[in-house]
Amino acid sequence: MDRILKKCLTQNPMEKVHRFVSNDFTIRAAAVNATEVVKEMQRIQNTSPLPTMAVGRAMVGALLLASHLKEKQQVGLYFRGDGPMGRVFAEAHFEGQVRGYTPHTYYEPAKYASGLKLKEHIGQGTLSVTRHLPFQKQPHHGTVEMVTSEIGEDIGHYLMQSHQIRSIISLGVYLDTYGKVQSAGGVLIEVMPGVGDDVVDLLLKNSQDVKTSMSEEILKGGHPVEFLKPYLKGIEFSELDHNYPISYYCPCNEERVVRALETLGIEELDDMIAKNETAQVMCQMCGKPYDVAPDKLTEIKNKLYRQTLN
Ligand SMILES: [Zn+2]
Secondary structure, three states: OHHHHHHHHOOOOOOEOEEEEEOOOOEEEEEEEOHHHHHHHHHHHOOOHHHHHHHHHHHHHHHHHHOOOOOOOEEEEEEEEOOOOOEEEEEEEOOOEEEEEOOOOOOOOOOOOOOOOOHHHHOOEEEEEEEEOOOOOOOEEEEEEOOOOOOHHHHHHHHHHHHOOEEEEEEEEEEOOOOOEEEEEEEEEEEOOOOOHHHHHHHHHHHHHOOOOHHHHHHOOOOHHHHHHHHHOOOOEEEEOOOOEOEEOOOOOHHHHHHHHHHHOHHHHHHHHHOOOOEEEEOOOOOOEEEEOHHHHHHHHHHHHHHHHO
């Protein structure tokens, strides 16, 4: 347990989300090498290749989006598709904490006919984005249809639909032949509403000229600024201060984990209570274990029982 907790708190001071703005303030951009946090997610959850790809990309996307927020704000991405790996979740804070999860941890297709393309596994459905704002109890929600189910394009579609922001987004997770994360990262370039098509055309042309994927660039040891440069060719830009090292972080607590026990059902809870067992429940997102004593189990059971009477 100590090992897991200690690992959860480990931060790599070298990695942060780099933020940029064009000198005329019409474009903002973010770039990140998220290799360590995506590796950490896979280490904790032991995800198979496709779930790693999906959760990893969502984590990178959430980190990039969150970097454009303000202090203490966070963003949550929830992909709900009708495919066998339909649900993917990621959440990131402005200050660089990120977590990700899919309930389909060990999902493997019968064969990798389409390589690591996510579309047929996630399927069609929606992307819901939750953005927390300080001093507001209710988070802001936006939901859009997924367009490609490849994560990046869907986030771009959300920005357009919900915020009228045209964007270029590239997310990458590179796996070795054993399905282990070797590198992960991405860029997000946003064009402010009202900016002329010529700027957008230039950005699109630039992005078409980018030949290597983000994750390959990181694998070669590239710095986030370096892999952003080709996208912003012909545009003068400056880096903004954003000195928060990224880390895998899960704000779970006993209450949330106990809620998971409610899904067990009365019979199974009865069984545990009869044996006078302390249940050990692990948070699925970070692996942190929680002990739930028999009297707490009884309380959960009684609550479930009352619900069946309603
Ligand atoms: Zn947790």
